Amino acid sequence: MKAVVLDDERRLELREWPEPEVGDGQALVTVRAAGVNYADVLIREGRYPQPPQLPYVPGSEIAGELEDGRRVLAFVRTQGGGYAERAAAEREWLFDLPEHATFAEGAAFLLAFLTAWIPLTRQVSVRKGSRVLVTAAAGGVGSAGVQVARALGAEVVGAVGSEAKLDVVRRLGAEAVTYDAIGELEPFDVILDQVGGALHAGAVRQLRPLGTVVGIGYAGGAWQPVDPALLVGRNVAAAGFYLGRFMKLRADVVRAAAGELLERWAAGDLAPVVGATFPLEEAGAALALVAERRSTGKVVLLP
Template sequence: MKAVVLDEERRLALQEVPDPTPGKGQTLVEVRAAGVNYADVLIREGRYPQAPPLPFVPGSEIAGETPEGRRVIAFVRADGGGYAEKAVADADWLFDLPERASFEEGAAFLLAFLTAWIPLTRQVRIAPGARVLVTAAAGGVGSAGVQVARALGAEVVGAVGSADKAERVRALGASGAVTYEEVGGLEPFDVILDQVGGELFSAGVKLLRPLGTIIGIGFAGGAWQPLDPALLVGRNVSVAGFYLARFMKLRPEVVHEAATELLGRWANDEITPVVGATYPLAEADEALRLVAERRSTGKVVLLP
């Protein structure tokens, strides 16, 4: 089969590799679409916290068909392997793709929506009318965060890197969309879901209402800066963090429960994955570059 391989020099190339063999409790999936995530960018650049050994086939989430013809979405987890014509998934992390959904939408769903849903329903409680800020709101996780917060009854503002992305965020249900330079002039929020990090995360702490929480889920804009607890105590606010890959290992039952909740909401048309761009496997390098340079909107998806 063909797969995208990241070699020891961190170059990506489409190569012929042996078909994967499912072990006990695993299922072989004919991959129809594979989601591109920022974690793949970090792995490619050697900045991922738990970097896999090279050579490596990237890709942690897929949509496709089992040998029995079952349409599924799945995590392939830490072993990677999603950027390929075939992949092996643990049966525990295999879910039915909704009947009306495309494979492209399926590959754009699990990671993005779980990364937004779990912190917004388990780490904080959003009451109707709460104000929520979502950063990187035009991307895969950001577009999920906007929809999830809206579904929970919040008033949502999206922050984006450039003004041309603002209308996309409003179309998802946000009441407002601003650039990062404009964030400091906004009224305070009850919850901030941030995947930018750097100076924006530090500024966000000062944009919280009393009892508000900022949730760090990424650092696409730079590493998190040291934070003085006195600032939190004095403002009566809190900081939370969420990392799905590790959480799946520590609390898999919560992730399963959340996935079931999300699939139900998708089936009821309350939320919808946003596919911003598709590329063939041979153009995986360009797909990753699009995400790395923060030029993408919605989820970028590879098609074998």
């Protein structure tokens, strides 16, 4: 079969690759779409905290068909392999793709929406009238965060890095601003932040009393230390969420959250935003689009 391989020199190449070995508790999926995530960028650049052994087929999130024709979306967490024509997926992380959904939408859904849904429903309490800021709001996770917060009844502001992305956020029903305007806004109850760096550290000062900033990414640079005295003095909190490790520690919570999200998607309350699609042979261009923060919505590969 054909797969995109990250070799020992971190070059991406479409090549012939052995068929996946399907172990106990796994199923063979014919991949129709594979989600491109920022973690894939970090792996390629050698900056991922738990790097895989190279050579390696990237891709942890897929949508496709089982041998019996069942349409599914799935994680391929144990060994990667999503950027390929076929992949082995753990059965505990297989879910039915809604009838109305495309495969590209399926590959754009789980990781983005779980990364927003679990923090906003388990770590903090977002309810009707809450005021929520989502950074990197035009991207895959950001657009999910805007939708989730709105579905929970919040007043939502989405922040982006350029004016060209403002309309993406507005189409999701949220107020949209660029990062340089955040300091002029009224404080928030919750800030869901993917940018990191100085923006994350400064977000503490943009919280209402009892508010929380939740760090879920650092696309704009490593997180800066936050003085606990500042948190105590302002009666605010700093939290963090990393889906990959949480799936290992609390798989039951993640599966329950996935079920909740799929019900809301089927009901029309939520929907993934697919911003761009690429064939497998253009995986390098797809990753560059994400790495350079030029993408909107989720970027998806189509084998």
